[in-house]
Amino acid sequence: MTELTPEQHRLLLSCAETHGTPTYVYFEGTIVRQIQTLKKHLSGLPLRLLYAMKANHSLPVMQTMLREGLGIDAVSPAELMYALKVGFPVDRVLFSANNMTDGEMHFATGRGVMLNVGELSRLEAFGKAYPGSDVCVRLNGQVGAGHHEHVITAGDRSKFGIPVEHVEEIHAIAAKYSLTIVGLHQHIGSGIMDTKTLWQAISVILDASTSFKDLRFINVGGGLGIAYRPDEQDLDMSSFDDLIVEPLKAFIDQHPSEDLSIWFEPGRFFTAQCGVLLARVNTVKEGTVRTFAGTDSGMNHLVRPAMYGSYHHVLNLSNPDGKHKTYDVVGNICESSDFFAKDRQVAELREGDIIGVLDAGAYGMSMTTTYNMRSEPAEVWIDADGSQCLVRPRRTVEEMVAHEMRQA
Ligand SMILES: Cc1ncc(COP(=O)(O)O)c(C=O)c1O
Structure with missing residues (x-):
């Protein structure tokens, strides 16, 4: 997916305004579409669909899978227990x-x-x-x-x-x-x-x-x-x-x-396209050979570019009609592998602009770490009729520190 509908664009900007950044936003409609596509193509088979929850185990994602009649591929005791608590019947879970x-x-x-x-x-x-x-x-x-x-x-x-x-x-x-x-x-x-x-x-x-x-x-x-x-x-x-x-x-x-x-x-087929990682551009810096757009997110929130050299399309949601310029879109983590895009044409990025990193719904949040003691992103769910709900807030600095001090 390299484009958004005007409605998705509007909703993403509204999420950034309401919940701040960095934030993962998931569109229910996209998940349901992907499930229905696969079901349609497999319709003549005696079939069971499981969802590999390692791709994205956010609660409304799991609940959507349950509603759509899927089972679960679980790979750890916590995944298994969580799937059962969400309501998946034992005979629809494989460990x-x-x-x-x-x-x-x-x-x-x-x-x-x-x-x-x-x-x-x-x-x-x-x-x-x-x-x-x-x-x-x-x-x-x-x-x-x-x-x-x-x-x-x-x-x-x-x-x-x-x-x-x-x-x-x-x-x-x-x-x-x-x-x-x-x-x-x-x-x-x-x-x-x-x-x-x-x-x-x-x-x-x-x-x-x-x-x-x-x-x-x-x-x-x-x-x-x-x-x-x-x-x-x-x-x-x-x-x-x-x-x-x-x-x-x-x-x-x-x-x-x-x-x-x-x-x-x-996993990926169902959820990758439903997710957009929202981040804010904090710093635009002209280097000697590159222009860096530094954001408030990074490889701790979406590790796929650093780990696999993966491509994720990056859109400037605040300035979509700006003149395209070439950037390295980077994060705020102390690693040189901390980037979302390198040498990439993006509509002109200005400090304060909101970017959307697309197709981040699979192996994004589920691979998040708190490296550099930065909180996980928030997560927002947008249901099929466009209403948004914060499903996980970011942790505050105080909460991060209290967790380390075992006061949480
Ligand atoms: C056993 C197993 N099943 C299913 C999956 C889901 O893979 P994908 O997200 O590519 O569909 C994985 C991913 O690693 C896996 O290990």
């Missing part, structure tokens, strides 16, 4: 912690949540503790993909999942403890625009699935990408239909079990 501890295993199992196990030793430990149970295993089919090497989660250098070559060992452990493998799972990476590679990975799991006789679901993960740059195309949904949905339907049609369903668990 996919990697390098799971005994304590985490008991935590999830004790609450009736199914484990998604990515290590043979954990499967063994689970079998010993809970013989005769149902379980899901995460396979690594050795095909990975993603927008950056740090987000590729399959392949022979990836820590995730049990290599598909070890299927016999899975069967042996399952037989030893009378475990029923009811689900197979994979997640090959994030920000995938290449449906061919995604299908290649899915087909490895489908092939492996033939030796699992009691499967109730095959979870093909998340990873669906979105366009961040103006010159990028959205995920090609017609190729998604042709290369993924139709072959999945054919697989299901000829599968002997009537009860088998296909699960997807996106």
